[in-house]
Amino acid sequence: MVYHTEKTLNFKVSLFFIFVSIILVGVLTGITFYAFRIFSVNTATEHLRTAAEIVRVHLTESMITGIIDQRQSFLKRLAEVQNLKSVRVIRSPIIDSQFGDERKGEFLPDKIESQVLETGQPAFEVIEENGEAIFRGTIPYVASNEGIPNCLQCHAAKSGDVLGAVTMTMSVTGMRHNGLITAANIIGVVIIAILVLFVLLYYLLLPISDTARAIKYAVKDAIEGNFRNEIAKKTNDEIGQIASDISRLLKFLNDGLNKMNEYISHLIHRRQNQNENILLFTIDMVKNLTQLSQYKASIEEDDSKHEVYCRLITTLNNRFFLGKCDFSIYEVSDEGNELRPILFDEKEDMPCRWCQKKILTDPQNCRVFHTGHMINSVILPDVCRSFKPEGTPDTQADEDGDEDILAHRQQLERAQIQQRLRRIIQGQRLVSQSNQPADNEASGPELHYTLCLPIRKSGTAVGGIIQLVIEEKDKERALAALPYIESYINDTAPVIEVRRLMETLRDSTLRDALTGLNNRRFLEEYIDTLTASTRRKQTHIAIMMLDLDHFKIINDTYGHDAGDTVLKALAGVIKSSVRASDIVVRYGGEEFMAILQDTTSTYAVGVAEKIRIAVEMMQIPHNGIILQRTISIGVADFPGDSHTFWQTVKYADVALYNAKESGRNRVVHFTHEMWKDKSY
Numbered sequence: 001m002v003y004h005t006e007k008t009l010n011f012k013v014s015l016f017f018i019f020v021s022i023i024l025v026g027v028l029t030g031i032t033f034y035a036f037r038i039f040s041v042n043t044a045t046e047h048l049r050t051a052a053e054i055v056r057v058h059l060t061e062s063m064i065t066g067i068i069d070q071r072q073s074f075l076k077r078l079a080e081v082q083n084l085k086s087v088r089v090i091r092s093p094i095i096d097s098q099f100g101d102e103r104k105g106e107f108l109p110d111k112i113e114s115q116v117l118e119t120g121q122p123a124f125e126v127i128e129e130n131g132e133a134i135f136r137g138t139i140p141y142v143a144s145n146e147g148i149p150n151c152l153q154c155h156a157a158k159s160g161d162v163l164g165a166v167t168m169t170m171s172v173t174g175m176r177h178n179g180l181i182t183a184a185n186i187i188g189v190v191i192i193a194i195l196v197l198f199v200l201l202y203y204l205l206l207p208i209s210d211t212a213r214a215i216k217y218a219v220k221d222a223i224e225g226n227f228r229n230e231i232a233k234k235t236n237d238e239i240g241q242i243a244s245d246i247s248r249l250l251k252f253l254n255d256g257l258n259k260m261n262e263y264i265s266h267l268i269h270r271r272q273n274q275n276e277n278i279l280l281f282t283i284d285m286v287k288n289l290t291q292l293s294q295y296k297a298s299i300e301e302d303d304s305k306h307e308v309y310c311r312l313i314t315t316l317n318n319r320f321f322l323g324k325c326d327f328s329i330y331e332v333s334d335e336g337n338e339l340r341p342i343l344f345d346e347k348e349d350m351p352c353r354w355c356q357k358k359i360l361t362d363p364q365n366c367r368v369f370h371t372g373h374m375i376n377s378v379i380l381p382d383v384c385r386s387f388k389p390e391g392t393p394d395t396q397a398d399e400d401g402d403e404d405i406l407a408h409r410q411q412l413e414r415a416q417i418q419q420r421l422r423r424i425i426q427g428q429r430l431v432s433q434s435n436q437p438a439d440n441e442a443s444g445p446e447l448h449y450t451l452c453l454p455i456r457k458s459g460t461a462v463g464g465i466i467q468l469v470i471e472e473k474d475k476e477r478a479l480a481a482l483p484y485i486e487s488y489i490n491d492t493a494p495v496i497e498v499r500r501l502m503e504t505l506r507d508s509t510l511r512d513a514l515t516g517l518n519n520r521r522f523l524e525e526y527i528d529t530l531t532a533s534t535r536r537k538q539t540h541i542a543i544m545m546l547d548l549d550h551f552k553i554i555n556d557t558y559g560h561d562a563g564d565t566v567l568k569a570l571a572g573v574i575k576s577s578v579r580a581s582d583i584v585v586r587y588g589g590e591e592f593m594a595i596l597q598d599t600t601s602t603y604a605v606g607v608a609e610k611i612r613i614a615v616e617m618m619q620i621p622h623n624g625i626i627l628q629r630t631i632s633i634g635v636a637d638f639p640g641d642s643h644t645f646w647q648t649v650k651y652a653d654v655a656l657y658n659a660k661e662s663g664r665n666r667v668v669h670f671t672h673e674m675w676k677d678k679s680y
Contacts, residue, residue: 225277
């Protein structure tokens with residue numbers, strides 16, 4: 001697996017930890033500095049309060065002992081205390097009113113001191129002087145009667161009056177510096193602790209991050225069809241267990257998909273390409289198997305070979321070629337001596353379009369027929385000599401000596417060979433940037449390729465052939481679809497064989513075994529369709545009843561073998577005398593019926609006369625003797641003589657009887673004067 005530079009879990013957690021740590025250090029720094037400031041201010045305040053109390057006590061004692069005049073020297077000595085910069089005393093108006101306003105060392109109050117004298121509340125502040133932090137405090141002296149001596153012993157005031165105030169300043173620069181150092185040390189210790197935690201957290205999260213990243217790329221590869229990745233187990237905890245379980249899951253999926261594909265490949269002969277996504281390959285195989293199963297269920301419900309062939313071509317064309325492929329189907333005759341075009345482009349009875357016509361009468365010229373294997377001209381372009389691209393003359397014409405046609409064919413073959421050679425040299429299709437032929441030499445008829453596959457019947461015998469003709473641009477599509485096409489044909493073959501056997505069985509019940517003609521049961525099943533078609537087209541059909549004269553004599557004299565020989569010969573004469581669309585039926589014994597569609601009575605009488613003459617002239621050799629008979633024929637018209645088919649048959653039979661009565665060996669057309677049974 002290839003890992004790319006991305007924002008991994010470890011990176012995100014580390015970034016989050018750094019962000020939280022920065023906020024934590026910032027908050028801690030703020031709190032630390034705020035706490036040290038409060039501590040410094042409170043310490044300085046208490047320090048000034050203590051000094052102020054000392055000043056108050058000293059002044060009180062000085063007044064009692066009478067040495068108040070020496071208070072100024074005391075204040076100067078007090079100012080020499082460490083960090084204490086100045087001390088001064090301010091008198092209140094109460095003292096002025098008692099002792100006069102003569103000040104001996106006292107100062108006039110400033111704004112802050114006046115406010116303190118007025119309110120009796122101390123005032124503290126920090127000021128900056130010449131880069132030095134100065135803490136100033138003004139503390140009021142409030143009269144009290146507690147203690148001995150007390151303020152009221154000397155002053156004419158009441159308890160609670162403000163007698164004065166003392167203002168002191170002290171330097172807190174050193175204290176602030178010490179506080180900063182202490183705060184920095186604390187923050188430094190915290191930062192070091194955070195870094196240690198960060199390193200521990202990083203290495204703690206590293207296995208999780210690596211495992212998550214490995215799982216990510218393993219899943220990505222699995223989506224692309226690669227299940228062969230293994231997740232490294234980095235820890236023995238839950239993360240390591242997850243890595244092991246994912247590895248086992250990937251191995252299980254890889255083994256399962258490979259086994260599934262191996263099993264499916266026995267049904268569809270398609271192998272996975274080296275770079276093909278195994279998951280998509282499996283999905284495609286299962287999808288096509290499902291479609292194949294649905295198709296098989298559909299053709300098993302189709303009634304005839306025709307429907308099965310149509311469904312096969314429609315399914316293959318729409319599913320694999322977008323409805324643009326040319327198909328032909330050839331069915332091998334029961335005798336195996338000819339090929340019959342069953343379907344071409346989903347149409348019946350089309351001529352041989354893509355192959356030489358000689359394969360129809362001589363199937364050995366068809367390579368699929370005589371090898372029993374698929375023919376693929378995409379891989380081997382000249383594998384089949386009978387393949388005839390559209391526009392190429394039939395080789396039969398070559399054999400007849402038509403030199404112009406032969407030259408044209410050779411020219412087309414040369415053009416195809418030139419295209420193939422150029423494609424091999426260039427390694428790609430011969431198409432220029434303008435989508436025009438590269439040169440005049442290469443321009444020519446568009447190349448076509450054939451895929452011919454056998455439709456097998458019981459055993460290994462070829463019962464039919466399906467031909468796909470594809471263009472140059474569809475080669476890859478055809479090769480990719482070929483395994484599925486083979487599966488469709490393999491599943492279709494037994495259904496075709498069953499339908500063929502059913503039709504053969506049905507045909508055997510509808511045909512006379514001796515003459516090969518249709519029997520009376522066929523007529524009973526087909527007559528409704530025939531009469532409905534005649535009425536819809538508003539045409540006529542002629543019905544001929546034919547009966548050999550004195551046929552019993554042949555059986556009695558020469559035996560039934562001779563009679564059978566005569567009947568076969570008669571069936572051949574009748575069959576050859578009518579059109580392919582007409583119907584000949586062995587009606588019973590030596591009696592035959594011919595149904596001539598879309599014709600007139602006059603034409604039917606002419607055909608009947610032709611048959612009569614042919615039978616009269618017919619000489620049938622049998623065991624060294626020549627048999628010769630005549631025939632009598634009755635003709636009636638439907639719906640001219642009757643609107644009921646079977647009534648018309650009865651009229652034709654009456655005409656036949658009339659021919660017998662009037663001397664035999666003749667053709668009689670029915671007239672209503674012949675009909676004596678008026679109650680029928």
